[in-house]
Amino acid sequence: MNRGALLGSSTFGEGEALRCFIHFFGSLGPLWITWEVQAFYESRYLAYDYFHNLVSIIRYLCIGFAIFNIAPLQLYTDPRTGNVMVFTLAMLVELVLSMGLALEVYFRGVGDRISVMNHTRDDFKFRDGASFVLYAAAFIVSAVQCVQARQSFDQQKDRSIWDLYDLPMTLNASAYLVRFILSSVRILCTDKREFRDSFVPTNIDYLIDRYEGFIMVLMGVGVASLLDVDKHESSEFYVTEICGLLTMIFLHVLKMDSESDSSKHALRRGRIPAAMYSFLVHILTISLIGFGVSYVVFFDEIFQPANTDYLDFARFPFLTVTIISLEFMRVTHCGLKEAFDRLFQTSEGKRKLNWPVVIGTLLRVGIIIFCLTLYTWTNDPETLAACGFAAVFSVFLTHLLNTAFIEKTKMTLVEDKCSRKHRPAMGNGRSEEDCT
Numbered sequence: 001m002n003r004g005a006l007l008g009s010s011t012f013g014e015g016e017a018l019r020c021f022i023h024f025f026g027s028l029g030p031l032w033i034t035w036e037v038q039a040f041y042e043s044r045y046l047a048y049d050y051f052h053n054l055v056s057i058i059r060y061l062c063i064g065f066a067i068f069n070i071a072p073l074q075l076y077t078d079p080r081t082g083n084v085m086v087f088t089l090a091m092l093v094e095l096v097l098s099m100g101l102a103l104e105v106y107f108r109g110v111g112d113r114i115s116v117m118n119h120t121r122d123d124f125k126f127r128d129g130a131s132f133v134l135y136a137a138a139f140i141v142s143a144v145q146c147v148q149a150r151q152s153f154d155q156q157k158d159r160s161i162w163d164l165y166d167l168p169m170t171l172n173a174s175a176y177l178v179r180f181i182l183s184s185v186r187i188l189c190t191d192k193r194e195f196r197d198s199f200v201p202t203n204i205d206y207l208i209d210r211y212e213g214f215i216m217v218l219m220g221v222g223v224a225s226l227l228d229v230d231k232h233e234s235s236e237f238y239v240t241e242i243c244g245l246l247t248m249i250f251l252h253v254l255k256m257d258s259e260s261d262s263s264k265h266a267l268r269r270g271r272i273p274a275a276m277y278s279f280l281v282h283i284l285t286i287s288l289i290g291f292g293v294s295y296v297v298f299f300d301e302i303f304q305p306a307n308t309d310y311l312d313f314a315r316f317p318f319l320t321v322t323i324i325s326l327e328f329m330r331v332t333h334c335g336l337k338e339a340f341d342r343l344f345q346t347s348e349g350k351r352k353l354n355w356p357v358v359i360g361t362l363l364r365v366g367i368i369i370f371c372l373t374l375y376t377w378t379n380d381p382e383t384l385a386a387c388g389f390a391a392v393f394s395v396f397l398t399h400l401l402n403t404a405f406i407e408k409t410k411m412t413l414v415e416d417k418c419s420r421k422h423r424p425a426m427g428n429g430r431s432e433e434d435c436t
Contacts, residue, residue: 016073018161018162019073019159019161019162020073022162022166022170022173023073023077023166023169025172025173025176025177026170026171026173027070027087027172028176028285028286028289029172029173029175029176029177030091030135030172030175030176031063031066031067031091032176032282033095033131033175033176033179034091034094034095035214037098038059038098039210040202040207041098041101042206043202043203043204043206043210044200044202044203045109045200047101052101055097058093058097059094059097062090062091062093062094062097063090063094065086065090066086066087066090066094069082069083069084069087069090070083070087071083077165077166079142079148079165080146080150082146084142084146084168084169085139085142085145085146088138088139088142088172089139089143091135091172092132092135092136092139095128095132095135096132098128099124099128099132102120102123102124102128103120106120106121111200112200114197115196115197115199115200116200118198119198119199119200122186126182126183126186127179127182127183130175130178130179130182131175131178131179134172134174134175134178135172135175137171138167138168138171138172138175139168141167141168141171142168145164145165145168180282184275184279187271187274187275188271188275190271195271204262204265204268205262207267208259208262208267211281212255212259214281215255215281215284215285215288218285218289218292219248219251219252219255221288221292222248222288222291222292222295223245223248225292225293225295226244226248226292226295229241229299232299235382236382237299239382239385239386240295240298240299240381240382240385243385243386243388244298244385244389246389246393247385247388247389247392248292250389250392250393251288251322251392253396254323254326254392254395254396254399255326257396257399258326258327258329258330258333259329259333260334264333264334265333266329266333269332269333269335273332273333273335276328276332277329277332280325280329280332283321283325284321284322284325284326284329286321287318287319287321287322287325288318288322291318291319294318294319295385298381298384298385317371317372319371319374319388320368320371320372323367323368323371323391323392323395324368327364342402343357343358343361356401360398360399360401360402361398361402363398364395367391367394367398370387370391371387371388371391374388
């Protein structure tokens with residue numbers, strides 16, 4: 001909710017949009033890293049005793065302090081409040097605790113010692129080392145700025161696009177970006193023959209559950225942002241409220257429908273599908289937070305009709321990015337080749353377009369383009385909310401119809417195969433059943 005308040009609090013004046021997104025990614029990035037490190041640690045190692053429980057409590061306290069200090073942009077960018085300093089310190093302490101647990105695994109981990117040591121050492125080189133340096137630099141800079149600002153600080157109404165007071169959050173955002181790039185390079189560039197000795201295996205079912213739970217929490221935050229508002233006795237308010245709730249419900253349905261069963265999940269299909277799935281979860285996280293905040297901004301416009309700042313926020317295509325992320329998540333589970341083959345059907349040995357599936361795909365492309373350009377069509381919050389629900393519901397219907405036609409095509413293929421299977425072959429007296 002605090003990260004959403006950070007996005008929605010900006011008036012998006014000159015230079016404010018860039019500053020808002022720097023602080024947004026500077027806050028979201030470290031929190032995402034914290035969640036990801038914990039999820040992968042628990043999927044690889046088992047450590048349950050009083051000491052590790054105490055460490056977990058301290059880590060949760062650090063995360064709590066960090067989230068508590070995320071404030072609206074006007075306060076977050078004021079060094080006198082100390083919000084950025086406390087946030088960065090909490091994230092730095094949490095990272096140090098995580099590195100301490102990694103050192104424990106390096107020296108005392110039980111199992112394949114070669115892979116455990118190589119994996120932990122590479123974590124320090126490719127991920128934790130760079131994050132620690134950037135977090136430490138961000139904390140030192142923010143602490144110095146906080147001390148100096150409390151002695152003498154000139155609150156400027158018109159700040160430049162970027163200034164030194166944005167440096168700590170820029171470093172935090174850089175840590176998030178650098179960690180993601182280095183982790184991807186490490187996974188994709190490791191030779192298959194060395195993969196077993198370089199990585200500790202993960203519990204895929206546990207990771208799938210954690211990813212799905214994380215997305216459900218974000219959707220729950222979006223629903224909470226719709227419910228945590230004062231009532232306004234107007235049709236505009238109720239239409240926006242109802243359409244928003246229905247949109248979040250059907251987004252949840254699309255998310256569940258986009259997932260595959262555990263045996264065919266992208267995390268099991270190899271390095272590239274797993275890396276792409278993780279990247280799409282990053283994008284979906286960002287878009288869901290922004291999309292949930294959009295309704296808060298719409299309600300502000302309903303309560304204060306003279307305020308037109310929400311139009312600048314509405315230009316960011318959060319719903320479009322959300323739909324695109326869910327669409328590509330489907331592809332990671334089956335692969336590009338199978339996704340492309342679904343556009344065709346084979347009948348009597350001939351391959352031709354499966355027009356119902358093709359039309360459904362083209363309709364989804366049209367819906368995405370419609371969502372991308374929606375803000376140029378209308379500025380009314382009620383209409384925007386209704387169009388958003390109509391777009392999400394239409395995507396749901398196209399997938400429902402496509403699933404029916406794809407299953408029908410599979411049944412036709414099976415029947416065609418069975419009919420050929422028992423058909424006598426010409427010339428040698430053998431049937432195709434003998435060859436299968």
